[in-house]
Amino acid sequence: MTYAFRTEGLVKRFGATTALAGVDLAARPGTVLGVLGPNGAGKTTAVRILATLLRPDGGRAEVAGHDVVRQAEEVRRRIGLTGQYASVDEDLTGTENLVMIGRLLDLPRAEARARAAELLERFDLTEAAGRRARTYSGGMRRRLDLAASLVARPEVVYLDEPTTGLDPAKRDDVWALVRQQVSQGVTVLLTTQYLEEADALADDIAVIDRGAVIAHGTPHELKGVVGGQTLRVRPLDPARLPEVATLLERIAGQRPDSPGRGMLGVPVDGDAALAPVVAALAERGIAVTELSLRLPSLDEVFHTLTGGRSRTGEPVAEQDREGAAA
Amino acid sequence: MSTRVLAHSATLAWRSLVKMVRTPEQLVDVTMQPVIFVVMFVYLLGGAISGSTSEYLTFLLPAIMVQTVVFATVPTGVNLNTDIRKGVFDRFRSLPIARSAPLLGAVLGDMVRFVVCVVVLLGFGYALGFRIGTDPLSAFAACLLMMLFAFSLIWVSVLLGLTAREPGSVQGIMFLAMFPLTFGTNMISPTGTMPGWLQWWVEVNPVTDVMAAARGLLTSGPVAGPVISTLLWSAGLFAVFFPLAVRAYRRSA
Helix, strand or coil, rough: CCCCEEEEEEEEEECCCEEEEEEEEECCCCCEEEEEECCCHHHHHHHHHHHHCCCCCEEEEEECCCCCCCCCHHHHCCEEEECCCCCCCCCEEEHHHHHHHHHHHHCCHHHHHHHHHHHHHHHCCCCHHCHCCCCCCCHHHHHCCCCCCCCCCCCEEEEECCCCCHHHHHHHHHHHHHHHHHHCCCCEEEEECCCHHHHHCCCCCEECCCCEEEECCCCHHHHHCCCCEEEEECCCCCHHHHHHHHHHHHHHHCCEEECCEEEEEEEECCCCCHHHHHHHHHHCEEEEEEEEEEECCCHHHHHCCCCCCCCCCCCCCHHHHHHHHH | CHHHHHHHHHHHHHHHHHHHHHCHHHHHHHHHHHHHHHHHHHHHHHHHHCCCHHHHHHHHHHHHHHHHHHHHHHHHHHHHHHHHHHHHHHHHHCCCCCCCCCHHHHHHHHHHHHHHHHHHHHHHHHHHHCCCCCHHHHHHHHHHHHHHHHHHHHHHHHHHHHHHCHHHHHHHHHHHHHHHHHHHHCCCCCCCCHHHHHHHHHHHCCCHHHHHHHHHHHCCCCCCHHHHHHHHHHHHHHHHHHHHHHHHHHHHC
């Protein structure tokens, strides 16, 4: 099978700290690999090795069959990197940022300008094109950063926590842009702390913790392991909780539990149960203050995969940059 | 060096220039401060040291031009460090460009700052009554020589910029080194009245040679000795710190 990129037994140490302890990742061309893990799990380190910014201490990594250490130049021709924090030049305008990258990629001046204008248009930054990036909002910076990584029309794009710190609407914008790239055949390595994000974008997910892959599979397979979605209902009147419990059990086929005071939750498979529940609630005139369909949180995923070891309070084993940006 | 490396360096030098123009406070630092020094020293000390302010200006200006370009190497390291901390360098290093291009670009862009410093000070000196005592060609050579020395010294700043934890420490360490290097000379006053240990330091300090060469070429005094000494020091600094800076750059995470 051909891979857009892959790592085998990747090891990286920073002094006494082992950031990666033998990580295997792989993605077929035109797919999205989601690397899911908490801060300090080693996500950024893996991305930096694949982007030729760090040398691995063991194992190997290749992009389109080119070794990241021995054929770094070949790798750099094929990749686009979007950092965890937007690495745009704040003193330059949006246009200047992109033209500069174009010029560094040996595009003639006119072509670099045309490419910049095209990307600014596509990323809805045309109006802000002449303004310094310093004045951009967080979402605009992310979009400019993403645009900068696409100037070269790369085969593989690394998105290191592209939505951390963005509000939901901005996050949806970034997601749409990622999907657009994938539809054009680009392979994406997406690191994220949000299961929801990995589920929304990734074809495959690797869950990493403390420098090792602890689970790997499609989002569907992974949900099979950690449990899928949960339907939650909070009636306005707590006295009606038993009634809601009966109704949920009938529709979902499982006894609901109580994840919080005055609330009931039941595992469901997809959103098929949502409409009958809404209908049943309406029929009985039960007013609700909350009705939601949610995925397990990263905490819950880790709780399941690591057999109960909570990720909070664990030592953070990654270079300080990742910790500092968190 | 291939034309691609030059083209990439030029692009990145353009970036440095744009940033310099957009953050003029950096230029103010390296131009206003020496202008204030000139005014202060000339009118406060000039009469006492040289008998007249105009004579003192002749003594001081070539030396303070040297001090200014030496100080102008500091922002290079600070800016590099900022770029690294902000992740801008990660982007450059992930592009298929020569590894040396971002460093060369930053340094080339900053050479413009040296030119600005020299021109501003010379112009200001002229306004106060300073006159070149040699010929235009020698004066031009004096300017080139001090910029050459600064170009060699800039790699110390680059090295610090690549290795220091934060921009503030680059600035701190550089200034700590710059004060004895520039004030520990005969810039302000002749060495005759200084204590023995200080006279010794002024004697071994390379910046003293650069200042002597600048005085020789701009006003009067010996030229050959100080110029040769300056060239040797420049070559030595470059030979040591350029490879160290490039190595630090290749290693930097």
